[in-house]
Amino acid sequence: MQRFMICGGNRLKGIIRVSGSKNSTLPILAATILNAGKNIIHGTPGLRDVSVMKDVLISLGARIIWGNQIIEVDTSQVYSSEISEYLTRRMRASNLVLGALLGRFGRVKISYPGGCQIGSRPMNLHLKGLRAMGADIYEKFGYITAEAKKLVGADIHLDLPSVGATENIMMAAVLAEGVTSIRNAAKEPEIVDLQNFLNKMGAGVKGAGTDTIKIEGVTPGDLGPAVHTVIPDRIEAGTHLVAAAITGGEVTVKNVIPEHLEPLLAKLREANVDVFTGDDWIRLTGAGRVRAVDIKTMPYPGFPSDMQPQMMALLSLAEGTSVVTETIFENRFKHVGELRRMGADIKVEGQSAIITGVPKISGAYVEASDLRAGAALVMAALAAEDGTVLENIEHIDRGYEQLETKYNALGARIIRVHD
Numbered sequence: 001m002q003r004f005m006i007c008g009g010n011r012l013k014g015i016i017r018v019s020g021s022k023n024s025t026l027p028i029l030a031a032t033i034l035n036a037g038k039n040i041i042h043g044t045p046g047l048r049d050v051s052v053m054k055d056v057l058i059s060l061g062a063r064i065i066w067g068n069q070i071i072e073v074d075t076s077q078v079y080s081s082e083i084s085e086y087l088t089r090r091m092r093a094s095n096l097v098l099g100a101l102l103g104r105f106g107r108v109k110i111s112y113p114g115g116c117q118i119g120s121r122p123m124n125l126h127l128k129g130l131r132a133m134g135a136d137i138y139e140k141f142g143y144i145t146a147e148a149k150k151l152v153g154a155d156i157h158l159d160l161p162s163v164g165a166t167e168n169i170m171m172a173a174v175l176a177e178g179v180t181s182i183r184n185a186a187k188e189p190e191i192v193d194l195q196n197f198l199n200k201m202g203a204g205v206k207g208a209g210t211d212t213i214k215i216e217g218v219t220p221g222d223l224g225p226a227v228h229t230v231i232p233d234r235i236e237a238g239t240h241l242v243a244a245a246i247t248g249g250e251v252t253v254k255n256v257i258p259e260h261l262e263p264l265l266a267k268l269r270e271a272n273v274d275v276f277t278g279d280d281w282i283r284l285t286g287a288g289r290v291r292a293v294d295i296k297t298m299p300y301p302g303f304p305s306d307m308q309p310q311m312m313a314l315l316s317l318a319e320g321t322s323v324v325t326e327t328i329f330e331n332r333f334k335h336v337g338e339l340r341r342m343g344a345d346i347k348v349e350g351q352s353a354i355i356t357g358v359p360k361i362s363g364a365y366v367e368a369s370d371l372r373a374g375a376a377l378v379m380a381a382l383a384a385e386d387g388t389v390l391e392n393i394e395h396i397d398r399g400y401e402q403l404e405t406k407y408n409a410l411g412a413r414i415i416r417v418h419d
């Protein structure tokens, strides 16, 4: 067990560089299975989740060298198409290998990932899409087995724009016979990044970033290894902006694609925070209390659910009352109880949280229940009047690379304590 001890009250000031996107790196690593070659992925963040995906690929027979933000993945010797329960329990996104394994081997067996701290997170849409392409799927003893002698392109309409289902179906469709259309597809920037990677390896994918993605199937001989740089992590960047705002600081976030953060920037501006953007940077200047704003999480380009907890920490200190409505996950308010321990005034009514801003919050002993809830508690602790002990920071390491080192360089006071 590890914890952060955070002394609040310092304004963050300076320049911070964002790492490559976690949620791009994970599906791109899974996609390397399709081409049975030596791929080189630049900009891969040193995160626990990426390390689990590395272990997943190694368990299948891949060879991996990882250092200096570069992962070399050789999938030529992949022989297995089974993922153990141990790995899916370590990371839900292990399920992203489903489509690629089915595409390459015509068979995959994976332990059902189950729910997690933020919701039940079923896989019905992933499986519906694969069934439509001709896969036989059995769910037994906690495992999903999918088999297909041949995958055939299909017209698939997703009930909701699931990121993971869109990615798994895209990957399965690369080697299917004919054209697959995914309608009501997820439009997140990470989907576009996956399309770019798949096309670099020889796939025929177009439309990512819009409602409809079309994949023209190719043969294994058409695919070769690819070299790719993952996009910057828009959620990491957004978290740093909130950290700057909540401490009344002045921070320039570098290595970002500002357009990917527009939904957040619009809300920060509405909250009366000064935000300036350049080609690959965003500067935020915070001063005094922010203004209350209402937020409703939506699929991209709506306000991201992954920024909801951090924004709630900021709005806890706003002038006025804000309403935050979570529409993506049914259980993503676990941070509320912990923020209340720090003096925030938040009431939850169904899928909405009503936040009455208070002038100050104080440090407390709190626990991170998941990655973004943990980030929200770091935000609150940075602004709190005195010290906070934040437990279970392993969750934070899943998605933020050396967060304490980055923030201490900006003037924060955070110590990591090991048991």
Ligand code: EPU
Pocket (backbone or CB within 6 Å): 023, 026, 093, 119, 120, 121, 122, 123, 124, 125, 126, 127, 160, 161, 162, 163, 164, 165, 186, 305, 306, 328, 329, 330, 371, 372, 399
């Ligand atoms: N859903 C279904 N059926 C499905 C799939 C999804 O009902 O078959 C529901 C989910 O239960 C959820 C909603 O659809 O309520 C959205 O889920 P989605 O599939 O879009 O999410 P995901 O692919 O599991 C990715 C990110 C999450 C991020 C969500 C939403 C990765 C590895 N994870 O998850 O990231 O919150 O999209 O944007 O890309 C995080 O980084 O902290 C994180 C949780």
